[in-house]
Every structure is written in C-alpha cells, then in structure tokens.
Amino acid sequence: MRRDLLASFVVFLVALPLSLGIAVASGAPVAAGLIAAVVGGVVAGALGGSPLQVSGPAAGLTVIVFSLVQEYGWRATCTITLLAGALQLALGAARVARAALAISPAVVHGMLAGIGAVIVLAQVHVVLGGSPQESSLTDLRELPGQIAAPHAHTTLLGGLTILILLCWNRLPRRGRFGTALRLVPGPLPAIAVATATAWALGWETARVDLPGTLLEDWAPPVLPHGPPGGIIAAVGSVGVVAAVASLLCAVAVDRMRPAGVPRSDLDKDLRAQGVANMVSGFLGGLPIASVIVRSTANLQAGARTRLSSVLHGVWVLVLALACGPIIEQIPLSALAALLVVLGCRLMDLAHVRDLRHHREAPAYFATLGGVVVLGLGKGVLLGIGVMALLALRRLTTLSVRAEQLVPSPDDGPAPPRWHVVVQGTFTFLGVPKVTRLLQQIPTGGNVDLDLNVDFMDHAAFDAVHQWRIAHERQGGRVDIDEVHEAWYERAVTGDDTPPSKTPPQTPWWAPWSDRRNADSASAAEPPPASDLLLAGVRRYHDSTAPLVRPIMAELAMEQKPQNLFITCVDSRVVPNIITASGPGDLFINRNVGNLVPRHGAYPADDAVMATVEYAVEVLGIRTITVCGHANCGAMAALLAGGTEVKHLHHLSRWLEHGLHSIARFLESDAAKGENPLPHLCKINVIQQLDNLTTHPWLGHRVESGEIELVGLYLDLPTANVEVLDRATGTFAPVPDEAPAGDRQDTPTPS
Structure with missing residues (x-):
C-alpha cells in the first residue's frame, strides 16, 4: 500500500x-x-x-x-x-x-x-x-514567418519550459535532496515555474x-x-x-x-x-x-x-x-513546449x-x-x-560467388579446381544468376559447390542438377555440400518427407574435449593442444567462416560495438555465448576476477581504465557491463587471505584491487547462512561498478545518465545469467524476452 x-x-x-x-x-x-x-x-x-x-x-x-x-x-x-x-x-x-x-x-x-x-x-x-x-x-x-515575428512573452515562457525540461535530469542525484528530486518528474517543475513566472x-x-x-x-x-x-x-x-x-x-x-x-x-x-x-x-x-x-x-x-x-x-x-x-493560470505556450520536447523524444534516432x-x-x-x-x-x-517489399527482396536475395583454388605443388598435375558458394533463398528468380556463373566454369574442372540456402524450389534444383550432369559428362567432377537442409539431396532421391533441421552432433561452441570424444572416442591418448587449436581453425574455415564473412567484410574497416563488457579470464565464461552476440557487438576486457582498479589505487594499473577510456571516448560506447561468475578462483583466493597465491607475485599484487570487495563482504549481513564464495562473487560485481564511478571523468557521466552501468552474474552449474538491480543490490533472473513497446522515453535498465 x-x-x-x-x-x-x-x-x-x-x-x-x-x-x-x-x-x-x-x-x-x-x-x-x-x-x-x-x-x-x-x-x-x-x-x-x-x-x-x-x-x-x-x-x-x-x-x-x-x-x-x-x-x-x-x-x-x-x-x-x-x-x-x-x-x-x-x-x-x-x-x-x-x-x-x-x-x-x-x-x-x-x-x-x-x-x-x-x-x-x-x-x-x-x-x-x-x-x-x-x-x-x-x-x-x-x-x-512565425519565427520572424514571435510573441515575446509567450516565446520566453515556452523557452523557459524547454530549458527546465532539458536540465532537470542533469541535476545532482546524490543525498536526500537528490533522492527527493528523483521522485519529482520534470514536467511538473517546468510547468509550475512557467506558470509562476507569467x-x-x-x-x-x-x-x-x-x-x-x-x-x-x-x-x-x-x-x-x-x-x-x-x-x-x-x-x-x-x-x-x-x-x-x-x-x-x-x-x-x-x-x-x-x-x-x-x-x-x-x-x-x-x-x-x-x-x-x-x-x-x-x-x-x-x-x-x-x-x-x-x-x-x-x-x-x-x-x-x-x-x-x-x-x-x-x-x-x-x-x-x-x-x-x-x-487556468497555466500558459498554453508552456504546455506546447512540453509537447515539443515530447515530440523530439518520439523521434528517437x-x-x-x-x-x-x-x-x-x-x-x-x-x-x-x-x-x-x-x-x-x-x-x-x-x-x-x-x-x-523489403521482406520480398530478402526472400529473393541470392548471392553467388566463385573462386579458382590454387593447387598445391605437392599435388602434381591436376585439373583446375573451383569453389562455388550459393547463399540465400534459391528460387526460379535466382536461376539465371546461378546458371550464368556455372556456365563460365571451364569443362573438365573439379567443382566444390556449397549450397548455403534456406530454401530451394524445383526450378532451382533442376537447373543445378542438369548443369551437374552436363559437367560430369564432359569429364569434370562436382561435389555438392549443403550447409543447412538437404534440399538438393532430397530432390535427387525423391524423399518427400518434410526437411528437418537436425543440428550437428556437436555444435560449434562445444568444447574441444566434447568434439574429440565424439569424433575420436577410440583414441588412445589426447592429441596435443596445438593440434586441437588447428583442428578448431579448420572447422571454423569449413563451416563458420563462410557464414560470417559478409559480416566481417562490413566490419573490416570500422567497429561499432554496443557494450563494453568487463569480465573474468575464466575459460568457462564466454561473453558472446551468454549474450547471444556476434562480431562487432561487444568490446571485451578480461582480467583475473573482473576487477576495476579504483581512482588513485595502489598498485597503479592503467590497463582496465585504458580500455574503458577508449571505449567511451573513441568508440562512443554508452553501456558498461561488469560480469562475475560462480566459483571464481580470484574470489576464492581473496577469501583465503591470498595465502594460496602468495608465491605468484604478479597475481598477488593484482588481487589487492579486490580488497574493497572483501571489506564490503565482511560488512554485509547477507552472508549469514549462505555459501560465502558465490556471495562474494556477486558483491564483487557491485563493488567494481562502484569503482568505475570513482574516476571523476566517468562518474560525472554516470550521474548525468550519459553512461549506463549494468551488473551480470553467471551461475556456472545452471548456465543461467542474473542481472543486478542496483537500487536493491540484489541479483534476479533476466526478464523474459519480448519486443520493445511504444516508447516515448527510454526506460533505464537495472
């Protein structure tokens, strides 16, 4: 109540x-x-x-x-x-x-x-x-003409209203006075001051x-x-x-x-x-x-x-x-000025x-x-x-590219080899484009044809199939690889069952160990780590690189990330997976314990704040996220007083930046009856967000609302991510996804 x-x-x-x-x-x-x-x-x-x-x-x-x-x-x-x-x-x-x-x-x-x-x-x-x-x-x-002949008093009242509306959210929000200001929406003082002035x-x-x-x-x-x-x-x-x-x-x-x-x-x-x-x-x-x-x-x-x-x-x-x-004392120009500001907010670019x-x-x-x-x-x-029209254009968008592969000197004399990629929705509208390119491939060559298509109608199948028959009749070889659903193979075999999108046995983001167990379970001993690395690169080239190549080409000359993501170096934390983001979305800083040194901290370390400074000043990022996780080794070391890592001199000095998190943990009473390690991991996220605001140039922007701070916590056993409510200092499940509403103002996330 x-x-x-x-x-x-x-x-x-x-x-x-x-x-x-x-x-x-x-x-x-x-x-x-x-x-x-x-x-x-x-x-x-x-x-x-x-x-x-x-x-x-x-x-x-x-x-x-x-x-x-x-x-x-x-x-x-x-x-x-x-x-x-x-x-x-x-x-x-x-x-x-x-x-x-x-x-x-x-x-x-x-x-x-x-x-x-x-x-x-x-x-x-x-x-x-x-x-x-x-x-x-x-x-x-x-x-x-209206601007050239304004009504002086009316215009001044409108301008005064707009000025107060624009400045209200920039007033300081600290202390009791700041708390009281947060409860008063800007339109009220703007209209009140204009009315009182008139x-x-x-x-x-x-x-x-x-x-x-x-x-x-x-x-x-x-x-x-x-x-x-x-x-x-x-x-x-x-x-x-x-x-x-x-x-x-x-x-x-x-x-x-x-x-x-x-x-x-x-x-x-x-x-x-x-x-x-x-x-x-x-x-x-x-x-x-x-x-x-x-x-x-x-x-x-x-x-x-x-x-x-x-x-x-x-x-x-x-x-x-x-x-x-x-x-009845409220000037109409003040109400009109209020609507001007509201109209500008509706035009949110x-x-x-x-x-x-x-x-x-x-x-x-x-x-x-x-x-x-x-x-x-x-x-x-x-x-x-x-x-x-845009949707129809997407349905008919088809890209086709071909390149001649350079043979290896070890292969000896071999027929020319071509790599052709067809990507998009392959319907009768794309048949002329594809057949024109396929007919330019010399006879007798070997062709690797990648069908990276989400749909293929009969006209498209017939065009590819007839070209394949003709090409192989003249001594060439065609190897067709379907990246998604087997549209071509089902048409050849006459299989009329609905296509099923069966994922690979191991997804691209699975650990190397999972793929090794699935692909070579009978191996007597694990291969060297370098072999696993190169095997992963080869799989990337085969399956993922063709899909991300258009995106990477667009990002090649400029990056425009949306979020600065500060998290731990722990190998179990993969930012792009837990945020469902891709290339160019996150500007990531990783360090032991996802720590942010305070302003003037000792020992001095500029690595994290150099990243923050570049993200804000050069890239124009306006959201900074600190993400902690369960079972963090750095937090466990802090709980143990640093005794377990005292022989690691560089790490011991770095963990001194986490002492404020330990102090905050000891002052809290929420640890009673709770496992201390996950509680400290969460408190550490809150503390690092506060550490960011100790840097004057950044703290001022956070206060004014120009920079938004977000706290996340990854619970490793459940793979669930929780978001910080800074008002209460507690973490809660991320709300279910839903499309954005009819916004007239941008709501501030937790």
Whole structure:
C-alpha cells in the first residue's frame, strides 16, 4: 500500500501536464484530457490485464484526434472514440491481441517519429505565439514567418519550459535532496515555474480555459456526418492504433516488471482498453491508450499492484475539481513546449541504428515521411508496403560467388579446381544468376559447390542438377555440400518427407574435449593442444567462416560495438555465448576476477581504465557491463587471505584491487547462512561498478545518465545469467524476452 500510494502520486505528477498538453494539441477541450486521464487510471487500471501499466491520453493519438475534430467536430469525435472502444472490446473478446504485435517495429517506431515531427511542427507555432496550421507542410512553410515575428512573452515562457525540461535530469542525484528530486518528474517543475513566472510578472499570454467542473459542458455524443467509409476508417484507425500502442506498452512493461508481478494478459488488457475508451467517449474524453512514459514512472517509483494506476486517476479527479483556478493560470505556450520536447523524444534516432543492422531503416523513414506528408493512416500503409517489399527482396536475395583454388605443388598435375558458394533463398528468380556463373566454369574442372540456402524450389534444383550432369559428362567432377537442409539431396532421391533441421552432433561452441570424444572416442591418448587449436581453425574455415564473412567484410574497416563488457579470464565464461552476440557487438576486457582498479589505487594499473577510456571516448560506447561468475578462483583466493597465491607475485599484487570487495563482504549481513564464495562473487560485481564511478571523468557521466552501468552474474552449474538491480543490490533472473513497446522515453535498465 505504501509503495503504490507513493507511485500513484508520482504518476499523477507526470500525467497532469501531459494530459492538458495533449488535449490542447488535439484541438479538444482541455477538460477532455483530464477526463481521459481519470477514466484511463480508474477504469483501465481496475480492469486491465497489466497491473503496472498506466493508461490515459497518448501523444501518439494526437494527430488522429486533431484531424477528426477538424473534420467531424468534437462531439462526433467522442462518438468515434466510443465506437473505437467497442471495436477494441470485440477484438479482445476474439482473443486476437497478439496479432497486433505482427506489425514491424520499423513501422511502429517510424509512425511514432512521424507523429513526433507533426507535434513539433504544430506546437512550435504555439510556443512562438501563433496557431497550428491545417497540415504539417503548411506548418513548415509558415514557420520562418512565425519565427520572424514571435510573441515575446509567450516565446520566453515556452523557452523557459524547454530549458527546465532539458536540465532537470542533469541535476545532482546524490543525498536526500537528490533522492527527493528523483521522485519529482520534470514536467511538473517546468510547468509550475512557467506558470509562476507569467503570474508574477503579469505577462499577457493565452492560458488554459477550464470549465467549472469536468462535466459542466457535457452533452451526449452525436453521430458523425460524412461518408460511411470515412467514418469506419476513422473508428478503425483510432481503435487499432490505440490497441497496438497499448499492447506494445504492455509487452515493454513485462520486460521491466519486478519479481512477483504476473505477466500481462494481453487479451484482457485489450478488453479493458475498449471499456475505458467507451466510457471516455461517452463522458467527452480523449481516446485512451497505455502510455510508456507513465508506466515507466510507475515502475521506477516502486509500484507493485494496479492500485497505483487507479489512485493516480483519483488524484487527477480531485485536483481538477478542487484546483481549477490554479490550472487556468497555466500558459498554453508552456504546455506546447512540453509537447515539443515530447515530440523530439518520439523521434528517437537510436532506433535507426538498430534497424540499420537489419536493413529495415527504409521502412522507418518511409513511415516517418508518409505520416508527415500524407497523414497518419496513409503513412503507416506506406511503411507497411515498404516493409513488405523489403521482406520480398530478402526472400529473393541470392548471392553467388566463385573462386579458382590454387593447387598445391605437392599435388602434381591436376585439373583446375573451383569453389562455388550459393547463399540465400534459391528460387526460379535466382536461376539465371546461378546458371550464368556455372556456365563460365571451364569443362573438365573439379567443382566444390556449397549450397548455403534456406530454401530451394524445383526450378532451382533442376537447373543445378542438369548443369551437374552436363559437367560430369564432359569429364569434370562436382561435389555438392549443403550447409543447412538437404534440399538438393532430397530432390535427387525423391524423399518427400518434410526437411528437418537436425543440428550437428556437436555444435560449434562445444568444447574441444566434447568434439574429440565424439569424433575420436577410440583414441588412445589426447592429441596435443596445438593440434586441437588447428583442428578448431579448420572447422571454423569449413563451416563458420563462410557464414560470417559478409559480416566481417562490413566490419573490416570500422567497429561499432554496443557494450563494453568487463569480465573474468575464466575459460568457462564466454561473453558472446551468454549474450547471444556476434562480431562487432561487444568490446571485451578480461582480467583475473573482473576487477576495476579504483581512482588513485595502489598498485597503479592503467590497463582496465585504458580500455574503458577508449571505449567511451573513441568508440562512443554508452553501456558498461561488469560480469562475475560462480566459483571464481580470484574470489576464492581473496577469501583465503591470498595465502594460496602468495608465491605468484604478479597475481598477488593484482588481487589487492579486490580488497574493497572483501571489506564490503565482511560488512554485509547477507552472508549469514549462505555459501560465502558465490556471495562474494556477486558483491564483487557491485563493488567494481562502484569503482568505475570513482574516476571523476566517468562518474560525472554516470550521474548525468550519459553512461549506463549494468551488473551480470553467471551461475556456472545452471548456465543461467542474473542481472543486478542496483537500487536493491540484489541479483534476479533476466526478464523474459519480448519486443520493445511504444516508447516515448527510454526506460533505464537495472
């Protein structure tokens, strides 16, 4: 109850200014934003399937609502909201919630970025003292004139609001004062200071116009007038966009939920969103969706049940009824400035970097541009179309390469030998490309043909098979090796059983000893280590190198790792396996005990911090991970007081950097009744993260949020990885994987 009560008040502080700003930007009455916040909190919070999710008016629906208000009027828009809620209720009853997640993240993020651009272009006019135009292109065309003739007081208030919003998260967060600041979201002081400044200086500027009570001007919703097709499209756009936003938010919240909180029931949550939109539309409120900004604030404030969401709606209702005169002092330019910052956050280009790796950035930019130029519905359809073309292109992408192998002098006279690799999806569309290359191979040569394909249709098989027959008839030899499934072999033998992806007896990442036991179990004695090493290299050349060669060629001139990974030299810890990462992802520093020397530590050692400095300053890495593991020999040596390694002089000096971990271990009371070695291994991870912050240049960046620190612990017996919750100092299982949600702000991982 205490946690939920505090969290509800924090969410209320976030929701109030956002609800007012979204209502103004939507062209709706200001009271509509407050009604939607109340209904979203109380109704959706009480009935929803995601206990920590917070619903209310969402910036992502602003563009849709504004166009509906302009075309049909406000009361008819309320009817469309009500019908959209009924549509969501029907979809939830049909249990099709997960189908909405099939929309590509490239389209979703592009849609949000486009909405952000539309919001910024419109609200900048309000910040400068003008009014939004009828379209984004007109907003852009009229912007230079608006900038040339701004309203001084209005513009200053908007600029003050933006300045406070940008600086709030950079204030110090240490001590009691810093803890109190963390509980106050930036929009509240920004709006409060702008309001107080306008009131104290007596500036003339447009302010919020709030009715005496929320339902003072209430009237029943009216039916929209217009072509039935347009009305149906409007209902569908509101219902589907709100549903997708809510479902993606629920999935994102699931990823961040603390231990003990149940996973979201997406169908139940969709039904709750439908009921809430029906109630909001009937009462004259904005459309409702789950909002990641409020949900993240709810999580970070420590909420544990749905009570927090319900209470936040109650606080909005109480304030709207009791503090109307205060709300009416809020300048509209301050709310517009708040939405400008929010719109810029929606245009998070960090998504482009992730999408570029999967070659989906064109769909992102197509959706963004389409939303700005054509409108939301057409923009999303354009993005889906581009995504479909990209998927079709992948299905027909085929690479073919051939090289003549240089014969060894020991082989004597031998026919020329060629190595041909066909990679991708081999259909009739790729037949001309493959046959053209195969026909260039001289007759009489030996050909090693690697079919690294995930599918081969009959036309492709027939082309390869007929060429093989002709080539061998003229004295050549063809050896076909299929890297994945045996498409060619099954076609030759007439085997019509479904292809099965049977893994090799020993995977590529298995230890040498496992492969040796599987391949040569009868050997009298193990081969030398150098032979094992070279055998591993040969296996890499045969199976793995052809697969990673395109990636390595792309990375050959530049590396762009995402994470600095500091871990132990222990041979059982393989960072790329436990993080499912590949070449170019991790910038790895390994040392005995995954230690990080403190600033000014003795004996001095710059090796680790040289790696950190290069990672941050040159490579631009913004996430540093320290990963410990069970049964760490370095920690065992520290527990034994260093007696077992005192004859190893270099190692003994290095382990002096772990004395702070031992001191922290002795001060903790969690070791009572617990095996001391794993407890010290975990405490050591926490201590090394703290050691990083002792270096002034790095500690400042961590405090400002520019650098993120992550702690991991690998439990060797179970092969499970746990993640550190720095707030509680405990390790917990990594949440189940789920696609990212409809983000308006980046949540901070543990």
